[in-house]
Amino acid sequence: MQAMGPIEKQLRRFWPFASLALILLIIVVVVDASGSILMQRTVADGLIKLIVVVGIYIFMGNSGVLSFGSIVYMMIGAYATAWMTLLPNLKRFTLPGLPGFLIEAQLDPFVSLILAALLAAAVAFVLALAIMRTNPIAISIATFAAMAMGYTIYNNWERVTLGTSSIIGLPMYVDMWVVFYWALVVMAIAYIYQISRFGLALRASREDEVAARAFGVNVYIQRVIAFTLSGFVVGIGGVLHGHFLGILTVNAFWIQLTFITLAMLVVGGQNSLAGAVVGVIVITAATEIFRQMEKGAEIGSTLIQLPLGVQEVILGVLMLAIMIFRPAGIMGGREIPWPFGPPKPIRGGRSRTLETGAGKARTGD
């Protein structure tokens, strides 16, 4: 075989990202061509979850520490964008507790998205500074406690979040293509981070914390960086969620959503970006297929119809089965490999690092 040209080298390097982007592109183009508004909404909804899941992955996948409370950053992002994009007239009456400059603000959706995600990142950063020194289990639980705290506060902060009521009036500019572009951006962020110095250092600590420390990795700082970036990306997901539905309720950002997003990540395989993406695709597709079957789907000449309400039971059992038969998730911690020829170790062994972690899950018995 010939020596790799520089273009092929870059292609190979970014293939794990490019391949996922390609898969999403195919799905989006096909669904767009179908003209079904419904499918487009399903895919857009799935892609928003994908952004959130990739956000969670940035911390959880690279650090190996379970983040049990990421949905709160979605909530923060979603509410922040509401504060910045609702009509000032509406805010004056409904959200009088907001500071004056926010009440008068009516920002461009893009600017608002970035600022909202930055707010989510800032909150994540402050929490991370406080908790990332303790042990991994304590960190997981602290992220959860922080989420529960944020949830309780937003649920009772009437003058700023409308408390238990819903905020309506967010500009609904988000459609499938908008989410798709952001999904690409977010996946690129996640991938560039994971092959960066920071990502590699954190991954090293995931495999062996003591050894990583010995090599001079400051695990605390690396975890703080990852958690902040994760908060930023999840925040983007929250912003898009808000502008997609046009309505926000604190109740939506709680156990159910935590469960479904974490399940997507873990089912796909929490240790690779491909795992995050595949998990979202599989669960979204499964949910949609079962839903169609509840409505009655004709396959060939036979009508398959599930009784109403059975969909959820099957979905739960399916997730459990995947956990049992593939404890490391569908992708088993691997990225999608370069399809043309065997992988050649790049100097520094980066591609190797990316592919470890698969065999880790089954210890014990």
Added chain:
Amino acid sequence: MRKITVLISALALVLTLSALSGPQKANAEGDPIIIGQALDFSNWMLTYDGQPQRAMEIAVEDVNAGQLIDADTLGVPQVNENKGVLGGRKLEIIMCDTKADREQGAKCGAEVVQGGAKFAAFSCDYDMGGPAALQYAAAGIVGVSVCGSDPKIGVQGIGPTIFTMSTAANAQGYVLAEWGHARQGWRRAYSLLDNSIEYDKSLCIGFNERWQELEGAELVGQDVFKQDDPSIAAQITAYKEIDPEPDVMMICSYIPGGASALRQIRAAGIETPVLTSESFAGQFWMDSVPGLENYYHGTHGNVFSPENFTPQEKVFLERYEAKYGEMPPSSHVYLGYSMVQAYVKALEQAGTDDPMSIVGAMETFTDVPLLIGATTWTADTHIQNRRPFTFFEVQGKGHLEFIEKFRAEKAWDISKLKAWD
């Protein structure tokens, strides 16, 4: 890895196929008029959506068979004998299961719009029904909540084509306060608020506000709890400190938490009369509070006391029982039938199914006697603010006993919505 590629392609294929098989309907004259339902058919919201949903089906069958109970003939059981509307066009329901999920709700909203509906129902609650309602509003079709009581459903909150069949929670507070004051002679009230949903808050705000305007009435205390608190012992301890005991305890909550609170209150030996609103709908929960006495309940209508049925109610309940083999558990069922009655009346009035014309027709409704009772909509109030409520009591027999229908003197003014904080 190849397996995964295959898997993904297979999924993509399935997605595509189900995308291509989506409903595509044109709407020409003579075609059925489609009514959409983005409601919960299988999850917990079914408790609220299920009854109105069934009633809508009955109403649509009635319209097509030329036996719709006529909206204009309160007092005499008459039917509208036209088969179909607008010169014989049939009504047809398309449904979509929201599964008490917001994203799914929005999808259902879009699906119903795509299916050709120009008039569609959405879930009872502002939070759960909102996503579908927003889709209706964006598409410019008429959306009606089957039983949402949040005044933000409507022009002020969601959009100019959005209505609800129900009475605003604040207005419910008004009618309860006036009734307790005028008919029971209560003067010293205490309110216990379950702070977990907006309905409860608006109800207590309405009650407290109206109560304090009434002559000689005084609000002697209030407290809060949370729907899923396993125990309200602390609130009970605080209540017992109030001396002398209040005349009435208004509980703004819903089942299950409300029933649980009531059980604990009665078990604590507190026998103060308790007043509740439609969210304590029905009597199915009364086993939780054995021997319940001094319990007063105001709600949309009467499904419990046959001797007090109106002729309309009687005919409807017979049809309901014939179709479903049981009696409805609460008067929310009337809301669904009334929705279709209202639509038919608006269609006949407007002479077209164009959504803006329908909205215009609905906004002229003034005390139209639908099955649920006198219904009024105006250009800025798409919710009821002074519909009569039916009052019941429970005195140790374990079931609701009809007292009377009562209408508040003062209508709740929707412009207060802007200053609710």
Added chain:
Amino acid sequence: MTFVLQIAIDAISLGSMYSLTALGIGLIFGILRLINFAHGDFITIGAYALIVPAAAVVATPFIGTWPAFFLIPAIISIVIVIALLTEFIAFRPLRGANMASLLIASFAVSYVFQHIIILIYTGRPKAVNVGIELAQHIEFVGLRVPAIQLVAIGAAITLLGGLALFLKRTAYGVQMRAAAEDFETARLLGVRANTVIALAFAISGLLAAVVSLIFITQTGVLSFRMSLNLVIIAFISTVIGGMGSLFGAAAGGFLVGVMSTALQTVLPDDYKLTRDAFVFGFVILVLIFRPQGLIVTKAVRERV
């Protein structure tokens, strides 16, 4: 004074429920590092077992009509069987999986349970009247308290005492403590993992059944999500008390019960319902400054 005493009893009885739930969760967490969200569904199932499985609006009591002498063992057996089945079907194949996989598995189990309940009983809340005599108030050292509060406190003390004796005095108990404190080492020393874990699930089932009965006597209403909040609070309690320490879990439950009641009494009306935020904030502080928990056993201190 009476008022304060009354509040103290409210606090301790709420604490008892949290404590019994926390113990069930803490036991499993200590051994498997599994945050068992399905524990709440054990409680829910115990309560639903009281009525005839049917979608009807008005529930027909089933086991709920039996005399206490049969009712209590019946509910306990049902919940224990459910707990053991869960362990056998869902968690046993996942031995050694990481914390995230276990958490998702428990979530999935919980999700399946809840939706099966909806399928069978519908999502509509149901009424069931069990032990109304216990819900009545009785005179007690000059106070009027619901008997169920005393029963809850009594049950907590009895079960905690019984569990402590079991853990200290029996061979299985010692094995279980060893497993809770350091599972891998305990296995190397010959502790039979599957037996000990099954036993732990059985005990957590027993605890869930007792909580279930206290809960339903107190509230009289069933709903498929009735235990979610309880489980979250109980989980937080185990963290405050100290993960892996059973005594810590129980004490944490009492502490959170006392905190909630005190906050409910002290906070002004508008802030009463933010009381949980204080509890959760407190947990974060505990995790930052004493990740081993407030109540520390010697072994735990060495390990964490």
